[in-house]
Amino acid sequence: MTDFTAIDTPHEAGMGDYFALLKPRVMSLVVFTALVGLLVAPVPVHPFVGFVGILCIAVGAGASGALNMWWDADIDAKMKRTEGRPIPSGRVQPGEALGIGLALSGFSVILLALATNFFAAFLLAFTIFFYAVVYSMWLKRATPQNIVIGGAAGAFPPMVGWAIATGGASIESVLMFGLIFMWTPPHFWALALFVKSDYGNAGVPMLTETHGRDATRTHILVYTILLLPVAIGLAFTSIGGPIYLAVAVLMNAWFLKGAYDIWRRDDAASEADRHKVEINVFKVSLYYLFAHFCALLLEAALRLYGLGGW
Known part of the structure; x- marks a missing residue:
């Protein structure tokens, strides 16, 4: 939990520091998958309504990031990968991050409810709650299944996008959720294999x-196998092809x-080539998700001309 003792600030925080609180790289993935969920839905959405909806999802994702950084400032300070973040580096005070996270959470959920529908707003609120409370405050420090269960937070955005258009959920939106949910563990475990000391520290x-x-290597293989039927199954729904x-x-x-x-490697082989295979698999996992959602977009675009789908 974050120590609320004032942190000596080396310089006044700038806009870039506050923007970094929102985890823009994570936000970009959230916005992309939510946009795909919105665009592949069978119900057309007015462009302005769609823009406001995606903006709310982006703001909600940023709010989750700020709340996560507020709570995790103590462990962020101990990890090389995160020690330069705004709070542990002293550029932003914990109370500021908390205030920003709460304000943006309320703003994004209320605006989404007013601009689209209450089901989409509920899903967004639950996503923020799940990431900030269930994952950050509980699972992350309590169980090695933190990534497995906590991955649900990152899997909800396409469901929110779909809900903006349709006002509900369906097998298509659930499978988009499942695709991200099952992809998350092998994606992050591959990362953990070559930044392992950070988490231990x-x-x-x-x-x-x-x-x-x-x-961990065995778990990566098992979850990758379990991911396959979810990804393939999506091809045979109304948004596949x-x-x-x-x-x-x-x-x-x-x-x-x-x-x-x-899975075939051992520690000696991994250390010998400086985790080359693990790093490559992590990179492949990034291409993996992008390619699947781009393919869904292409199918939707072709359907407009009567060419997509089966």
């Missing part, structure tokens, strides 16, 4: 620390090959 019970790197299926088959084969290569 911060006392975060990442799987690499609690069960060891060999067990042959193009998406081709992309899903290729990307899952690539990802699965990488997970298998990680």
Whole structure:
């Protein structure tokens, strides 16, 4: 938990420091998947309403990031990857981050309810709550399954986008959720394999620390196998099609090959090439999600001309 003792500020915080609180890189992924969920939905949305809806999702994601940084400032200060963040570096005070996170949370949810519908607003509110409270305040420090369960927070945006258009949920939006949910553990565990000391120093019970790197390699392979039917299954829904299926088959084969290569390795091999395979699989995982959602967008665009789908 964050120490509320005042932090000596080396210089006055600038706009860039406050923007960094919102985790813009994470926000970009949230906005992209939410936009896809909105655009592939079967109900057309007025461009202005769609713009306001995506803006609310972006602001809500930023609010979650600020609340996460407020709560995790103590462990961020112990990790090389995060020690330069605005709060542990002293550029932004914890109370400021908390205030920004709460204000943006309320603003985004209320505006989304007024501009679109209450179901979409409820999903956004639940997403913020899940990331800030369930994941950040509880799961992250309590269990090595933090990434597995906590991954739901990052999987909700396409469901919110879909709900903006339709006012509800469906098998399509649930499978988009499932795609991100099942992708998250192998994605982050691959990262944990080559930044393992960071989590240990911060006392975060990442799987690499609690069960060891060999067990983590096995988990990566298992979750990658479980991810495959979710990704392929989406191809046979109303938003899928042959193009998406081709992309899903290729990307899952690539990802699965990488997970298998990680599983075959041991610590000696990983250290010898400075985690080359693990780093490559992490990069592949980034391409993986982008490719799947781009394929869904392409299918939706083709359907406008009677060409997409089955």
